[in-house]
Amino acid sequence: MPKRPSTPDTALRSRDRDATARAIVLAAKQVLAEDGFQSFGVNAIARRAGCDKQLIYRYFGGLEGLADAIGADLAAELADELAPFSVEPPPATYGQWMERLALGLLELLRRNRLMQQINAWESAMPSPLVGRLVESRSVRLAQWMNETRGGLTAPEGADAPAVNALLIAGIQQLVIAASANGQFAGLSLRDDEDWLRLKAAVSAVIRATYGAQPQRS
Amino acid sequence: MPKRPSTPDTALRSRDRDATARAIVLAAKQVLAEDGFQSFGVNAIARRAGCDKQLIYRYFGGLEGLADAIGADLAAELADELAPFSVEPPPATYGQWMERLALGLLELLRRNRLMQQINAWESAMPSPLVGRLVESRSVRLAQWMNETRGGLTAPEGADAPAVNALLIAGIQQLVIAASANGQFAGLSLRDDEDWLRLKAAVSAVIRATYGAQPQRS
DNA sequence: CAGATTTGTCACCGGTCAGTGACAACTGGG
DNA sequence: CCCAGTTGTCACTGACCGGTGACAAATCTG
Numbered sequence: 001m002p003k004r005p006s007t008p009d010t011a012l013r014s015r016d017r018d019a020t021a022r023a024i025v026l027a028a029k030q031v032l033a034e035d036g037f038q039s040f041g042v043n044a045i046a047r048r049a050g051c052d053k054q055l056i057y058r059y060f061g062g063l064e065g066l067a068d069a070i071g072a073d074l075a076a077e078l079a080d081e082l083a084p085f086s087v088e089p090p091p092a093t094y095g096q097w098m099e100r101l102a103l104g105l106l107e108l109l110r111r112n113r114l115m116q117q118i119n120a121w122e123s124a125m126p127s128p129l130v131g132r133l134v135e136s137r138s139v140r141l142a143q144w145m146n147e148t149r150g151g152l153t154a155p156e157g158a159d160a161p162a163v164n165a166l167l168i169a170g171i172q173q174l175v176i177a178a179s180a181n182g183q184f185a186g187l188s189l190r191d192d193e194d195w196l197r198l199k200a201a202v203s204a205v206i207r208a209t210y211g212a213q214p215q216r217s
Numbered sequence: 218m219p220k221r222p223s224t225p226d227t228a229l230r231s232r233d234r235d236a237t238a239r240a241i242v243l244a245a246k247q248v249l250a251e252d253g254f255q256s257f258g259v260n261a262i263a264r265r266a267g268c269d270k271q272l273i274y275r276y277f278g279g280l281e282g283l284a285d286a287i288g289a290d291l292a293a294e295l296a297d298e299l300a301p302f303s304v305e306p307p308p309a310t311y312g313q314w315m316e317r318l319a320l321g322l323l324e325l326l327r328r329n330r331l332m333q334q335i336n337a338w339e340s341a342m343p344s345p346l347v348g349r350l351v352e353s354r355s356v357r358l359a360q361w362m363n364e365t366r367g368g369l370t371a372p373e374g375a376d377a378p379a380v381n382a383l384l385i386a387g388i389q390q391l392v393i394a395a396s397a398n399g400q401f402a403g404l405s406l407r408d409d410e411d412w413l414r415l416k417a418a419v420s421a422v423i424r425a426t427y428g429a430q431p432q433r434s
Numbered sequence: 435c436a437g438a439t440t441t442g443t444c445a446c447c448g449g450t451c452a453g454t455g456a457c458a459a460c461t462g463g464g
Numbered sequence: 465c466c467c468a469g470t471t472g473t474c475a476c477t478g479a480c481c482g483g484t485g486a487c488a489a490a491t492c493t494g
Contacts, residue, residue: 435494436493436494437492437493437494438491438492438493438494439490439491439492439493440489440490440491440492441488441489441490441491442487442488442489442490443486443487443488443489444485444486444487444488445484445485445486445487446483446484446485446486447482447483447484447485448481448482448483449480449481449482450479450480450481451478451479451480451481452477452478452479453476453477453478454475454476454477455474455475455476455477456473456474456475456476457472457473457474457475458471458472458473458474459470459471459472459473460469460470460471460472461468461469461470461471462467462468462469462470463466463467463468463469464465464466464467464468
């Protein structure tokens with residue numbers, strides 16, 4: 001046979017733009033989830049995707065366009081992960097709703113290393129790049145909250161937005177810290193028992209603040 | 218006059234090793250506080266200190282030694298900032314103590330951009346370098362907590378370590394998010410009124426969880 | 435004064451980064 | 465079959481990084 005310069009059986013690595021673009025998005029998500037936002041650059045992503053970085057510029061117009069593609073990907077993913085928490089019977093009180101939301105968010109965030117990295121990135125060094133990633137996520141989350149809250153309102157005297165922001169921020173920070181250091185403020189956060197203990201504390205705080213009994217009106 | 222190659226009046230920039238070392242530590246703190254841990258490198262610090270990066274290696278043995286020097290600096294600073302919260306009359310209940318601690322930490326952290334950056338750094342990408350910065354701070358804080366808590370103990374039924382970690386994590390995350398984005402989860406955190414509102418929420422949560430009345434025993 | 439030491443500066447090395455232009459290899463339509 | 469367009473690769477630039485060796489300038493010590 002005459003010498004064929006390359007790719008004897010080219011069936012595997014067929015020249016498929018869509019497949020390559022998908023591989024790049026996947027590689028970018030992996031790089032971000034596993035190596036952190038420090039490594040989120042064209043070189044590392046192309047290396048991981050097994051293609052040339054030039055393709056990132058050609059197919060996505062650079063990192064920003066790629067971030068948009070990832071954001072769209074994430075929005076769909078988030079919707080899927082959020083769905084299980086909606087099918088249960090609707091909460092009877094605002095406190096029940098918030099408790100379910102907080103515990104669900106904790107569990108979801110704990111198992112999703114990609115979202116952890118995005119949150120850490122957003123906190124550590126906000127940039128238009130990470131902003132594009134966050135946008136779709138927060139929109140989808142707010143939408144889910146409105147759907148599940150029903151007509152429930154917080155008890156009078158409690159500043160629900162402030163209290164909820166405090167609790168969600170705490171959960172987010174604890175998940176990030178656990179992923180980074182395995183503990184926070186002396187509280188170990190490694191195995192499931194540790195997390196069960198924290199979840200109990202979250203429930204206790206919410207019930208104490210919003211009350212366990214139904215609201216009037 | 219004959220041509221003198223450099224520094225016509227060398228009185229200002231006298232060759233003083235200690236002064237130069239202090240200038241480097243100051244520059245490093247400024248770089249970290251203002252530009253974030255991304256910029257915490259020998260080049261940026263030397264540029265800001267107005268000297269050559271070689272001196273960082275000579276006087277501190279590299280970035281790690283410099284971090285140790287900053288840590289010592291910070292420990293003293295923290296002790297000064299913590300002092301005002303100790304002079305008041307001792308708290309009567311565990312909840313009062315925790316409330317004072319949480320609000321004090323919030324205020325302290327909010328006004329100290331350097332500690333914000335260190336916390337963000339620690340969460341985003343733990344490294345031996347940032348570990349050296351964190352160590353002295355956490356030791357000093359734990360010491361202060363033991364001194365001010367007196368003999369107070371948490372009410373039975375409340376998992377104080379978990380609840381406190383949740384609250385402190387929330388405060389920390391909110392301060393960082395405010396510094397980065399001016400808001401969190403839709404809660405604006407820009408002017409003093411916003412912070413007053415958050416502080417009220419912190420107090421309300423702590424009182425609801427630990428109870429406003431004194432503990433027995 | 436003379437020589438050694440300290441203090442400070444500069445130039446350079448290898449490496450990684452983002453971004454770009456040129457080119458090779460493959461594919462499909464005429 | 466041939467040619468145009470697509471897909472992918474490679475080499476290169478310029479910038480910045482951490483780190484180091486060589487050297488100039490000031491200071492101290494005898």
